[in-house]
Amino acid sequence: MFSRAGRNSAGIAVLLAVVCILPFIVRPYQLDFLIFMFINIILVVSYRLIAITGEFSLSHAVIMGVGGYASALLTLHLPISAWISMPLGGVAAALIAYILSFPLFRMKGFYFLIGSFAAAEAIRLCWVQFINPFGGYRGLRQIPVLEIDLGDFLYIDLGAPVPYYFFALIVGLIFLVIMYRIEHSRFGFVFHAVHHKDMLAQSVGVNARRYRTIAFVTGGFFAGIAGAMVAHYITAINPGLFGLKQMLFILVWVLVGGLGSFAGPILGVVVLSIIDESIRGLNELRPAFYGLILIITMLFLPDGLVSLPDKVMQGVNWLRKREDGDAPNRE
Amino acid sequence: MTDLELILQTIINSLIFSSFNALFAVGLVLIFGIMQVVNFAHGAIYMVGAFSTWYLYSENGVPFFVAIILSTLLCAALGLFMERVLFRPMRGNLFGGLIVSVGMLFILEVLSVYLFGQGLMKNITPYFRESWHVFGIESITVAHSRLLVFAVATFILGGFWLFMTRTRLGWAMKACAQNPEAAALQGISIGKISMLAMVISAAMAGAGGAVMAPLVRITPHMGSPVLITAFIIMIVGGMGSIEGALIAAFAYSFFHTFVTTYIGGEIATILGLVLMLMFLIVKPTGLMGERESV
Structure with missing residues (x-):
């Protein structure tokens, strides 16, 4: 009766409608749950971006934390709006991922797995150890929330659950589309190639390590923004969140x-x-x-x-x- | 305490620390060598060993050494269960074993919270109260319960070494680690060897937990820091290499204890991790590792 594409888009439309109505019918604490679910979706899809190149990393949670810490510190110590600090958090996470990629991508398989874990743990322990500026075990507090402030015309406090729900939904959807496009671009095909046919890909001139690094850094960027989204919503972060x-x-x-x-x-x-x-x-x-x-x-x-x-x-x-x-x- | 005495004391502390780390890490490495599984539940088995020692000895008045032996046996049984139910169906699935061991880690931790509660302090009245003064110097002291850690670890590792070098079963185990297919062709049952390896490994972790129980805070999450240390040792030593793990255990423990004594505990862990990464840049397969897996 309906074409497959038609059915799919109808399904997506229904899903979107449900998701848009949802915040007005659920209880407040369930709204929190939904917001974290959206953030976690960004997190896992960005993780998949790395994992399809064939290496399982155990540093993703800490890379996410880097984004959160960077964005929080920027807003706490500099007169920067959270709108600017959040992407910068993502950039910081990508940068750390890039630095880590040098030692980590010399390893493979289980060495990479454990190596990435150890590298992440070293970063996390730095947050615990250096109380200035990271706040030690207690972490950072009173992180500014996001707000849309257009003077008298419009003011929305995104710290409130319902507006933040829509913010997380929109950002999540945009990121999903971007990451889907990346996976189905030439880059994405090479990511799959270096996983399944590592040697073959290298023999036709693909620099497998370079593409793994690209995937690692890109995934880190999105994870960093997810971390910043957590930080500016719950307004307090500590190293225990990213363990x-x-x-x-x-x-x-x-x-x-x-x-x-x-x-x-x-x-x-x-x-x-x-x-x-x-x-x-x-x-x-x-x-x-x-x-x-x-x-x-x-x-x-x-x-x-x-x-x-x-x-x-x-x-x-x-x-x-x-x-x-x-x-x-x-x- | 003079400088020299402090150094002597630190050396003795390092020796005890490294004997425990070696015991713990060798179990982890053994499982990886035979079954290609990174066992995240290894720290949880250690926790189970400590908990059951506490429960038997402090709560129920079972004699201390009997409690240690019973705890070790309990952990060995746990290992047997894990091999049969979890790891065997996962053979050949590269990350399957790791994932089910993570599941097991969750279950064991929750089980201990459920059975014994989380916040309560679980103190063991020390079995040994005396300390040993090294060379008769008053300021250098080693508590007897710490000497017990060293003795038990050395005893088990020595026994394991004899087993691996002197018995046919030990050779079979080595063969399985080196080349499973060739070993199977020689009539070695890989299933049986895996089972034995898991029992030995779990017993090592359990015995470690049992003798450490009077010395550390017993909590459901006590396994994580120990596991992280063991990962460092495992990867610096070369995955699957028992000799490498022993060398790395000594090197890391001495480094960690000295930095802890002179600077601080957190810094020691951070520096240890950074040194590990730097070492791996130079030699990505670890000290004794030959093949690169995958």
Whole structure:
């Protein structure tokens, strides 16, 4: 009846309508949850941008923190609006990612994994150690919020949940489109190439390390902005926000959702966040549920949640074949 | 305390610290060598060892050494479970083992919070109260419970070394680490060897936790800093290389203890991480690593 494209765009339109109405019908604390979900979506999609080049980094949470700290420090110590400091936070994160890429991309596989973790931990410990300017364990406080101030004409305080919800939604959508375009550009194809056919790509003159660095820096930029978005919303950040746990959550979201497709990590964040929210009553037991879901997914759906429909279809076909009997085999 | 005495004291502290680090890191490296799994739950097993020692000895009055042995056995059983249920189906899946071990880390930490509560201080009344004065010098003291760490770590590592060099099973294990396919062709069961390796590794972490229990604060998250140290040791030593891990454990522990004594703990960790990165720029496969994985 409808073409596939037509159905897809109709679906997206419905989804957008729901997302736009949502902030007015949910409870306030659920609004916070949705805002963090949008920020986390930016985070995982930017992580996927790095991971499709074939290297799993464990520094993403700290790179995100670099963006948050940089943007917060700029607004706290200089007369700069958060509108300018947020992109600068992203640039700072990209810069740190670029510096880290020199030692890190000499390594591969597990060396890279652990190396990136160690490098990130060194940065995080610097935030703990150097109380001036980073504030130590207690972190930074009273970070200015975003505001739209056009004099008498218009004033919106983006520190409030509903306006910030729309801000996060719009920024998230724009970033998703940009990152989707990057992945489907020539760059994106090379990212895939250096993952799946590393040697072949190098033999036709692709500098694999250079492209990995580009992916790492680009992903770092978006993560940095996500970090700045966190900082200017909750107005207080500390090193604990960007520790190993946060990094492991990113990894869980990406891998449970499915690294293989663009939608996978997004699905991972949405599904796991909703599950997490619905078991809010369990409090300290929540990470164990995460762990359980993680293990079950890896055991039964190694390609992530996005492969669930395919798996179900396979199962249905298999059952159907059994019902038909072994007739085709006897021919 | 004179300068010389301080140096002597620091050297002794470093030795004890490195024996523990070596014990912990060798377990981690063993698993990576045999199964290609970076076990994030290794620190959690250490935590389980410490918790069960505390629970048995302090809460239920089980004799100290029996508690240590029981805790070690409990952790070995935990390792057996993890190999059979989690790591075996993940064989050949490069990051699968890592991910399920992260899941296990979450579960074990939450379980300990659930069973024993988070905030309460879990103090163990020390079994040994005396200290040893090195060379009879009054100002250099080593508590006997710290000597126990050194003794247990040396004993287990020595036993492990004998096992690896003197027994056929040990050779089989080495063969599995070097070339699993060739080992399988010689009739070595990789499944059995993996199981044994995981049991040994978990027992090492558990025993480490048990003997460290009277010396550290027992919390559900006590494994993370130890695991980070072990990662540094593992990667500087070369992944999968036990000799490398031993050398790196000594080097890192001496460095860390001296910097901690003379400057400060956080700085020591930061400098350690930075030195590790610089070392890897020069030699990206670590001290003893030959092949680059992937």
